[in-house]
Every structure is written in structure tokens, then in C-alpha cells.
Amino acid sequence: MTQTPDSYSQTADGQQQVQEQPRITEQEHLGMLSLEISLALNGKETLYDMLTACTEALVHHLAAPLVRIWLRPADEANKDLELLVSSGPAQLDAEQARLSVRSMTEGGETASIAVQRQPHQLILHTSDRAPLSQNQQSSLEEWAQQQDVTAFAGYPLLVREQLVGVLEIFTHRPLSPIAFQALSTVCNGVAMGIERQQMLEERTRLLQREYRAHIEADIARQHLQDLFMQAPAIISVLHGPQHIYELANPLYMQLVGRDDIIGKTVREASPELVEQGYETLLNQVYKTGEPFVGKELPAKINHYSSDKTYFNFVYQPTRNNVGEVDGILIHAIDVTEQVLAREKLKNNQERLELAQKSGHIGTFEWTLSTNQIMWTPELEALYGLPPGGFEGKYENWASRVHPDDLPAAEESIQKAIAGGPPYDVEFRVTWPDGTQHWIQGKGNVDCNEQGQPWRMIGVNIDVTERKVAELQLIELNSTLEAQVVQRTEDLNQTNLELQRSNNELQQFAYVASHDLQEPLRKIQAFGNLLEEEYGEVVGEGRMYIERMRNAAARMRVLIDDLLAFSRVTTKAQPFMSVDLNAVAQQVVDDLGPRLESTHGTIELGKLPTLRADPQQMYQMLQNLLGNAVKFHKADIPPVVKVSSEILPASTGPDVEGIESQVRCLLRIEDNGIGFDEKYTNRIFTVFQRLHGKDKYEGTGIGLAVVRKIVERHGGTIVASSSPSNGATFLVTLPIYYGTKEIEV
Known part of the structure; x- marks a missing residue:
């Protein structure tokens, strides 16, 4: 647009052609305005967006500083108008967004248009317009002067004679008759668009409401079904x-x-x-x-x-x-x-009545105010009286209670009457024939409405047999204590004998290490001399000399192994902190020559520190690792892996006395010849071998020594294997044997 419509000037005939051009331009504007409004009415999704596009088109094509649309609410009873859309560079601050159309004076020009339902135009600075209220006149005229607004045009938005809203246009100049009439047609289209959009939006709201109702119904139905199922x-x-x-x-x-x-x-x-x-x-x-x-x-x-x-x-x-x-x-x-339960209760009541009759349980009822006591025949029998033999007074009962037991019985009665614990006491009674019987008395005190005790109801039970049994139990306990003392003395004697046995075992170890080995040394020495001095003379007899010397050597190894086995207990050292990493490394170093000859390797993982006998830990690892290297497959270098893990108190095999100990699990794995697991228990027995002496050296004592060391430390050892698939030994040891202290 390059030119603003100007259609209200009236001039002479000579100027008519000059004014024709604005009318053409105005018609073009009106045509384009109609097109844009038609597009807005059909191309927007919401009513607000649609009317905003319409008012912006009016502002643009009419050069209007302000265009507003008021809508009537859907409620037909409501006669007010609500401001929905306002477009233009000059906004008018309305004091209210809702106008009443009940009269022309309350709502001003807008309400007047709504009531009369006729479009009309108002020249703001002439006096031939309808009067405004004081507040509206001052505010509107002040705003019009500030914005250079001189004219106002209003159109009722009608659909089938029904008011849907009011369109207001504020312009710098009055609208021409052509524009004013053309805008009436435009407003009819806007009214129809409003109705159509309102119907669409209402239909959408109804569909959404129906959808929500279906969802809520489904939820309610599911909730009801859940309640039904639960x-x-x-x-x-x-x-x-x-x-x-x-x-x-x-x-x-x-x-x-x-x-x-x-x-x-x-x-x-x-x-x-x-x-x-x-x-x-x-x-x-x-x-x-x-x-x-x-x-x-x-x-x-x-x-x-x-x-x-x-x-x-x-x-x-x-x-x-x-x-x-x-x-x-x-x-x-x-x-x-x-x-x-009711049938059971009935049966129990019948059994209780039968038990009272057969068990001689009697009941009583004592009225405290009158000192009258009523006994059942079963209760009279407990005191050695015939039916009706009890006189019915408190004093009559007290006279039959053993004098030594009466104070305790009366104290229990008084405490119950005073609101203390129920009456419960055991006492002796003397029968008319002079015999004594034990009675257990039980009773509860009932109070009246004033809270005063007035009655005691209870039972007496004959507990003579139980009391006799208790006396017998006391006597038996005395006998048992004497037996315990005797058993303790026997254990002390056994300990002395065990100590003597240990001393004898130490003496045997001394003899084995000195006296038994001395002849073997001489046999080996003389065998050497025979070979050196008479080797050529004996000829083939040299073979027998060699066999004699080898037998003596094996005997010496056997004696050394026996000494090692006995010294697990006889030469044991105190426990101290032992770093198994250092011990294992020392064992690997000592096995170095054998590892070189077999091209074997030992892989050491991280091992823990624990309380143990350091020498026996070395001996245990030396036997286990030495066996793993020794029993390797032909032409296959041995590979031994040593690893560990910490086991919590509730994990691992149960060992008496250390169930609550934290333990470590040592795992020794090899790739050797393995063994059949049916021999698992046999390999830990002294002198038990699974292979011939000519194939693998040894005496069959090494693993027995290992098990004895492990058991001394409160642990366990197990093995698993299969032929030609290597072997795995699992050793479980307490981190701190006998306590819960942990050293890692």
C-alpha cells in the first residue's frame, strides 16, 4: 500500500478527476481487505487467531489506529460483551474488559450498537453524536486528541438476527459511504466466521469432554474391577x-x-x-x-x-x-x-470340665464383705475334706495352711485385693490325717461400680507331684554337680597324659633325628668306601652297593618327613603377623632350580596378611607348590597359579570355633597330571601315594603335613581334580584365629 484512502472530501467539478484516483484505490483496498479477511476466516485454527488476523487486516487496509472486537458469551442469559481482540498502534486502555448492554448509557457507543443492532459512524469532535458518560467522554476525547482519531465506526455482528459481537473501528478520518457499506458486508462474513469457529471449538470441546469422560469411565471401570479383584x-x-x-x-x-x-x-x-x-x-x-x-x-x-x-x-x-x-x-x-474355633471352644470347655473332675482342680468364691467362702466338692477333696466339710470362713481355710507358708499366701491375697497382681501362690496344707500336700492358689479380684473390691474368684490345684519332682531334680542337680567335678578331674588327668604323650613324641623325634639317622649315615659311608676301594673287585656287585645306598637315602628322607609331620605340633611356634606374599615369594625362589629344569612358572596373586606360624606357612606353601611343579605332564611345562580372596563370616566351610571369623581362601591351581577325585581323602593320609616311586619321588607325607598345619590354624583344605586336567587345592584360614580382628 502506498496511499491511504481519502473518501470524505467534497470539491468542485474541476477537481473530480483528482478525487477519482483515491476511490479506485479505496476499492482496491476494500477488495484486498475482503480477500484477506476471507482467508483469515478459513485459515486459522482458533477464534482468537482468526479475529486477530481480521482486525490486523482492517488496521492495515483502512490505516486505522485501533480496531476492536467484542463478543457476547455463549450463555444467552448473559447480556454483557467481552473484549476479545484489539489491534492497531494506538491502544485504548479500557477500564473494563466487559460491557453491559442492558442500556445504551451503561456501555456507551459499543452497547448502543449492540442494543440497536445497527451500524453507525460517529464523528468524535462534533456535537451531533450521542452523549457519553462523564468518565467515558473525558477519557475517550483525551485519547482521541492524543492519537489524532476523529471518527468511530461500529458494526453489530449478527447471525440470523442474533447478536454475536460488536466490531469497533477508530480512524483518523470518517469512512466513505462505500467503505462504510462494504464493511457491513465484511462484518456479516466475520459474524458467520465467528459462529462457525465457535461451533467448531464447541464441537472440539464436546469431543474432548466426551473423550475425557470415556477415559474417566474406563479408569473408574478399571478401578472398580481392581477393587472387585482385590x-x-x-x-x-x-x-x-x-x-x-x-x-x-x-x-x-x-x-x-x-x-x-x-x-x-x-x-x-x-x-x-x-x-x-x-x-x-x-x-x-x-x-x-x-x-x-x-x-x-x-x-x-x-x-x-x-x-x-x-x-x-x-x-x-x-x-x-x-x-x-x-x-x-x-x-x-x-x-x-x-x-x-467355636466348636473347638465348646470341646475345650467340655474337656476342661472333665479335666477339673479328673485332675482334682477345685474352685472357690470369696465374698469379701461377708467373709463367706464357697468351695466346690473338688476343692474340699484337695484339703482332705468330705463334700460339705468346709466351714465356709476365711479363718477355716487359714487354719489348714502350713504355718510356714501362711504369711506368703496371705501377702499374695492382700496385694491382689489392693489392686496389685492377681493372687498366685504355692503353699502346703495339712489334711485331717496329718499328711501334707502342695496347693497352688490362683484368683482374681472383682470390683463393684464404685471401684471397691468385693469378691475373689479362683482355683486351687494340687501340685504335690510337681513339687516332689522338683525336690528330686534338686537332688539330681547335686549329683550332677558331683559328676561334673569328677569329670573335670578326669579331664585334667587326660591332659596330663596327653602332655606326657607329647613329651614322648618329642623324645621320639630326637631319637629319629639322631639315633635312627646315625646307622643310615654309616651305611651310606661304608657303601661309599666299598665302591671307592673295592669297586673293581666286586664287579657287578657295585649295583647292589648302589641300591643299598639309595635305600638308605630313601629311609633318611622318610625319617625327615616323619619328623616334619610330628613337629607340626611338637615344635610349633607362636602365632604372629605373617605376610603370605613374602612367604610365597621365598618358596618360589627356593623352587627356582626345579622350575628351571622343568621350564615351569608360578604366578602369584595378591595374598593377605594373617596371624599364623610363619615357618608352618612356608612349609604348607612349599609342599603345595612343590607338588604342583613335581606332578606335571611329560613335555609340558608346569604352570601354577596362586590367588586368594577374603570370605565374610557367613561364607565358607563351617569350622568348629570360628564360625564367626572372617577368613581367607587360598587357591592353588596347576595344569599337571591331576587325579581321580575318588582318591581325594586318600591323598591327605600319611604314606599314601597315587603313583609309583620310580615315576615320582616322595614319601606320601607332604599333603598330610599340609592338612595338619591347616587344622592347627583352624582352617580346612579340599582338593578337586580329574585325570590329565590338573588339580586345584582350596585352603581356608582365619585371618585372625580365635578373634574377629582382621589384618590385611
């Missing part, structure tokens, strides 16, 4: 005169012992109910429409169980939309426990 009662719904299962909660499924009853009739799914007459009750309820209530009725429902179950239940008819019975709601509660 209800603590036994519930099912039957449909039709054939009583077809339509719904059943888990408790009902569990009761009948099957989960495939939905869609089946009661006769098909629960024939037991038919046999017991419950189908007849269902037919009656369906026919009459009257509910049936059952109280503690027995029923056998699950055909997999022969137990009888008792129920409180209701057969409640359900009705359709026209009030006809179309099904039955079954609501039941299993009261079997209550029924059986």
Missing part, C-alpha cells in the same frame, strides 16, 4: 438364567480350585454346588428377584479337597436397564475358622 471377600457375578460365570475374583478362583470358569455355567464349572442344592437357591433368587442370605452354611466347593467349608454369603440379584433380573452377584466370606 476385595478380601469371595465374589463372582453370574449372568442369565443358566448362571454363567461372568466375573470371579482370585479368592473365588482359589476357592473352587480352577481358573477357567469364566464363560461356563455353575453346573459345568462347579457340579459340587449343584449336588448340594445351591443351584436350586440360585434359580429361586433369579426367579423371584429376592436376595438369599446364608449364615454359616457348609459347602464343599473344591472337588480336589474333601474338607468342608462354612460361609456367610449373599445371592443378590442384578437387574438391567429396564429392571429385569439378568444375573446374580455372589458375595461370600469364609467363616470356617470362626465355626471351627
Whole structure:
């Protein structure tokens, strides 16, 4: 646009051609305005966006500083107008966004247009316009002067003679008759667009409301079904005169012992109910429409169980939309426990009465205010009296209680009367024949409405047999204590004998290390001399000399191994902190020549520090690692792996005395020849070998020494293997034997 419409000037004929050009321009503007408004009415998704586009087109093509649209609410009873859209560079600050159209004076020009339902134009700075209110006149005129607004045009937005809103246009110059009339047509289109958009939005709101209603109904239905399925009662719904299962909660499924009853009739799914007459009750309820209530009725429902179950239940008819019975709601509660408990209570009461008669338990009732005591015949028998032999007074009872026990009995009675613990005491009574019997008295005190004690009700029980047994138990305890003393002396004697045995074992070790080895040394020495001086003379006899020397050497190794086995206990050292990493490394260094000759390797993982005998830890690892290297496959270098892990107190084999100890697990794995696991226990026994002496050296004592060392440290050792697949030894040792202290 390059030119603003100017259509209100009236000039002479000579100037007519000059004014023709603005009219053409104005018509072009009006045509383009109609096109843009038509596009806005059909191309916007919301009413607000649609009317905003319309007012912006009016502002643009009419060069209007302000265009506003007021809408009437959908409520027909509401006569007010609400300001919805306002466009233009000069905004008018309305004091209210809602105008009343009840009269022309309350709402000003806008309300006047709404009431009269006729478009009209107002020249703001002439006096021939309708009067405004004082506040409106001052504020509107002040705003018009500031914004150079001289004219106002208003159009009622009507659809089928019904007001939907008002369109206001504030301009710098009055509209020409052509523009004023053309805008009437435009406003009709806007009104129709408003109605159509409102209908669309209302339809959308209704659809959304319907969708939300469906969602809420589904949620409510699901919630109801969840409540139905989670209800603590036994519930099912039957449909039709054939009583077809339509719904059943888990408790009902569990009761009948099957989960495939939905869609089946009661006769098909629960024939037991038919046999017991419950189908007849269902037919009656369906026919009459009257509910049936059952109280503690027995029923056998699950055909997999022969137990009888008792129920409180209701057969409640359900009705359709026209009030006809179309099904039955079954609501039941299993009261079997209550029924059986009541029967059990009845049986217990009968047994109690029988027990009182046969067990000589008597009852009494003492009225405190009158000092009258009523005894049952069973109670009189407990005191050696015939029926009716008790005189009925407190003093009569007290005279029969043993004098040494009467103070304690009376003290218990007085405490109970004073509100203390119930009456409960044991005492002796003297029968008329002079014999004594033990009685246990129990009783409770009842108070009147004023809180004063007025009666004691209780029982007396003959506990003579128990008291006699207690005396016998005391005597038995004395005898047992004497036996314990004697047993302690025996244990001390056994310890002395064990100490002597250990001393003898140490002496044997000394003899074995000196006296037994001395002849072997001489045999080896003389054998050497024979070979050196007479080797050529004996000829082939040299072979026998060599065999003699080898036998002596093996005997010496055997003696050394026996000494090592005995010294696990006889030469044991005190426990101290031992770093197994250093010990294992020392063992590997000592096995260096053998590893070089076999091209073997030993891989050491991180090992813990623990409390142990350092020499025995070395001996244990030396035997285990030495065996792993020794028993390797031919032409295959041995590979030995040593690793460890810390086991919590509740993990690992149980060992007496260290169940709560934190332990370490040592794992020694090799790739050697292995063994059959049926020999697992044998390999830890002294002198037990799985291979010949000519193939693998040794005496068969090494693993026995290892097990003895492990057991001395409160641990365990196990082995697993299979032929040609290597072996794994698992050694479990306490980190700190005998305590919970941990050193890592």
C-alpha cells in the first residue's frame, strides 16, 4: 500500500478527476481487505487467531489506529460483551474488559450498537453524536486528541438476527459511504466466521469432554474391577438364567480350585454346588428377584479337597436397564475358622470340665464383705475334706495352711485385693490325717461400680507331684554337680597324659633325628668306601652297593618327613603377623632350580596378611607348590597359579570355633597330571601315594603335613581334580584365629 484512502472530501467539478484516483484505490483496498479477511476466516485454527488476523487486516487496509472486537458469551442469559481482540498502534486502555448492554448509557457507543443492532459512524469532535458518560467522554476525547482519531465506526455482528459481537473501528478520518457499506458486508462474513469457529471449538470441546469422560469411565471401570479383584471377600457375578460365570475374583478362583470358569455355567464349572442344592437357591433368587442370605452354611466347593467349608454369603440379584433380573452377584466370606474355633471352644470347655473332675482342680468364691467362702466338692477333696466339710470362713481355710507358708499366701491375697497382681501362690496344707500336700492358689479380684473390691474368684490345684519332682531334680542337680567335678578331674588327668604323650613324641623325634639317622649315615659311608676301594673287585656287585645306598637315602628322607609331620605340633611356634606374599615369594625362589629344569612358572596373586606360624606357612606353601611343579605332564611345562580372596563370616566351610571369623581362601591351581577325585581323602593320609616311586619321588607325607598345619590354624583344605586336567587345592584360614580382628 502506498496511499491511504481519502473518501470524505467534497470539491468542485474541476477537481473530480483528482478525487477519482483515491476511490479506485479505496476499492482496491476494500477488495484486498475482503480477500484477506476471507482467508483469515478459513485459515486459522482458533477464534482468537482468526479475529486477530481480521482486525490486523482492517488496521492495515483502512490505516486505522485501533480496531476492536467484542463478543457476547455463549450463555444467552448473559447480556454483557467481552473484549476479545484489539489491534492497531494506538491502544485504548479500557477500564473494563466487559460491557453491559442492558442500556445504551451503561456501555456507551459499543452497547448502543449492540442494543440497536445497527451500524453507525460517529464523528468524535462534533456535537451531533450521542452523549457519553462523564468518565467515558473525558477519557475517550483525551485519547482521541492524543492519537489524532476523529471518527468511530461500529458494526453489530449478527447471525440470523442474533447478536454475536460488536466490531469497533477508530480512524483518523470518517469512512466513505462505500467503505462504510462494504464493511457491513465484511462484518456479516466475520459474524458467520465467528459462529462457525465457535461451533467448531464447541464441537472440539464436546469431543474432548466426551473423550475425557470415556477415559474417566474406563479408569473408574478399571478401578472398580481392581477393587472387585482385590476385595478380601469371595465374589463372582453370574449372568442369565443358566448362571454363567461372568466375573470371579482370585479368592473365588482359589476357592473352587480352577481358573477357567469364566464363560461356563455353575453346573459345568462347579457340579459340587449343584449336588448340594445351591443351584436350586440360585434359580429361586433369579426367579423371584429376592436376595438369599446364608449364615454359616457348609459347602464343599473344591472337588480336589474333601474338607468342608462354612460361609456367610449373599445371592443378590442384578437387574438391567429396564429392571429385569439378568444375573446374580455372589458375595461370600469364609467363616470356617470362626465355626471351627467355636466348636473347638465348646470341646475345650467340655474337656476342661472333665479335666477339673479328673485332675482334682477345685474352685472357690470369696465374698469379701461377708467373709463367706464357697468351695466346690473338688476343692474340699484337695484339703482332705468330705463334700460339705468346709466351714465356709476365711479363718477355716487359714487354719489348714502350713504355718510356714501362711504369711506368703496371705501377702499374695492382700496385694491382689489392693489392686496389685492377681493372687498366685504355692503353699502346703495339712489334711485331717496329718499328711501334707502342695496347693497352688490362683484368683482374681472383682470390683463393684464404685471401684471397691468385693469378691475373689479362683482355683486351687494340687501340685504335690510337681513339687516332689522338683525336690528330686534338686537332688539330681547335686549329683550332677558331683559328676561334673569328677569329670573335670578326669579331664585334667587326660591332659596330663596327653602332655606326657607329647613329651614322648618329642623324645621320639630326637631319637629319629639322631639315633635312627646315625646307622643310615654309616651305611651310606661304608657303601661309599666299598665302591671307592673295592669297586673293581666286586664287579657287578657295585649295583647292589648302589641300591643299598639309595635305600638308605630313601629311609633318611622318610625319617625327615616323619619328623616334619610330628613337629607340626611338637615344635610349633607362636602365632604372629605373617605376610603370605613374602612367604610365597621365598618358596618360589627356593623352587627356582626345579622350575628351571622343568621350564615351569608360578604366578602369584595378591595374598593377605594373617596371624599364623610363619615357618608352618612356608612349609604348607612349599609342599603345595612343590607338588604342583613335581606332578606335571611329560613335555609340558608346569604352570601354577596362586590367588586368594577374603570370605565374610557367613561364607565358607563351617569350622568348629570360628564360625564367626572372617577368613581367607587360598587357591592353588596347576595344569599337571591331576587325579581321580575318588582318591581325594586318600591323598591327605600319611604314606599314601597315587603313583609309583620310580615315576615320582616322595614319601606320601607332604599333603598330610599340609592338612595338619591347616587344622592347627583352624582352617580346612579340599582338593578337586580329574585325570590329565590338573588339580586345584582350596585352603581356608582365619585371618585372625580365635578373634574377629582382621589384618590385611
